Amino acid sequence: MTVSHVRMDNRLIHGQILVSWNSHLKIDHLIVTNDKVAQDPMQVTLLKAVTPIGAKVSVLSVADCVKYCQSPESEKENIFIIAKFPEDGCELVERGLSIPVLNLGNQAFVRGSMKLSNTVFLTESGVKALKKIHEKGIKITCRMMPNDSENEFWPNIEKTFPDWVK
Amino acid sequence: MISILVVSHGALAEGMLDAMQMITGPQEKVLALGLKETEAPEDLIDRIREAADALDDGDGVLIMVDLYGATPFNSSSRLFMESSHPIEVVTGVNLPMLVEIVMSREGVSLADLLQQAYQAGQEGIKLLPDTIRKGKTL
Numbered sequence: 001m002t003v004s005h006v007r008m009d010n011r012l013i014h015g016q017i018l019v020s021w022n023s024h025l026k027i028d029h030l031i032v033t034n035d036k037v038a039q040d041p042m043q044v045t046l047l048k049a050v051t052p053i054g055a056k057v058s059v060l061s062v063a064d065c066v067k068y069c070q071s072p073e074s075e076k077e078n079i080f081i082i083a084k085f086p087e088d089g090c091e092l093v094e095r096g097l098s099i100p101v102l103n104l105g106n107q108a109f110v111r112g113s114m115k116l117s118n119t120v121f122l123t124e125s126g127v128k129a130l131k132k133i134h135e136k137g138i139k140i141t142c143r144m145m146p147n148d149s150e151n152e153f154w155p156n157i158e159k160t161f162p163d164w165v166k
Numbered sequence: 167m168i169s170i171l172v173v174s175h176g177a178l179a180e181g182m183l184d185a186m187q188m189i190t191g192p193q194e195k196v197l198a199l200g201l202k203e204t205e206a207p208e209d210l211i212d213r214i215r216e217a218a219d220a221l222d223d224g225d226g227v228l229i230m231v232d233l234y235g236a237t238p239f240n241s242s243s244r245l246f247m248e249s250s251h252p253i254e255v256v257t258g259v260n261l262p263m264l265v266e267i268v269m270s271r272e273g274v275s276l277a278d279l280l281q282q283a284y285q286a287g288q289e290g291i292k293l294l295p296d297t298i299r300k301g302k303t304l
Contacts, residue, residue, distance in 0.1 A: 010206055010207070011206075011237050012207070013235065013240075014207075014235070014236050014237045014240065015175065015233055015235070015236030018235050018236065042244065042247050042248065043244070046240060046247070050235045050240065108204055108205055108209070109204050109206070110206065118204065119203050119204060121204065
């Protein structure tokens with residue numbers, strides 16, 4: 001399989017991905033993964049209809065996403081996965097998706113979340129999901145754009161949310 | 167009168183209304199909404215819905231967004247699909263489009279105004295005419 005990038009981004013497919021990430025990675029197949037989104041026919045229609053970059057677009061449950069990425073079909077593709085929340089990223093890994101890096105993209109403010117940066121707000125459950133990802137030896141980055149630093153970001157999360165990483 | 171809602175990334179929409187009113191004078195039933203860096207798409211849908219509800223006098227709302235496939239577009243499209251209000255969406259808003267449309271929105275149908283916006287946006291992009299270029303070749 002050739003998953004070149006996994007991004008956790010609650011905006012799903014949007015301007016930064018279509019413009020900056022696509023020109024950086026030359027995506028063949030964009031997979032949006034989140035169980036709730038995959039069951040929302042209106043959102044599936046929208047996501048599939050409007051992506052203008054010529055890449056194939058799929059909207060899959062997390063389980064189906066992992067299954068697809070392990071199938072022979074996926075081998076010839078350059079796949080970019082957009083998981084909606086850190087919890088989805090964690091589930092991808094727990095279901096057996098093998099990937100060295102998970103990237104934390106936009107996470108808007110939601111009730112109960114706290115600020116990590118101007119574009120990333122995390123809930124306790126999100127921080128716990130990131131901790132599990134980290135404990136599996138996977139590097140976590142926090143890159144909105146392709147030229148942002150690829151450094152390991154976990155220490156910043158640990159430092160910002162000391163009570164939630166316990 | 168058909169209402170105009172401009173939805174963009176950041177402060178572009180607000181700046182466009184400001185620029186437009188320098189040309190047309192003050193306008194009623196126009197509103198700008200900007201996606202904030204920290205904002206969830208679902209929250210933007212709510213803000214667009216509330217703005218459209220507040221603006222609409224029954225003649226409908228034309229939503230002009232900045233970029234195809236991006237969050238302001240996605241959220242407006244979602245509202246288009248969900249809403250029972252007369253709403254239309256056009257993307258690639260530019261100043262020629264906005265100026266022409268705010269001046270043409272009385273006594274026309276929403277469908278016709280949408281077509282006009284689509285054309286005005288494209289026709290607003292021009293190169294310098296030959297009379298100005300004179301000898302200077304491209």
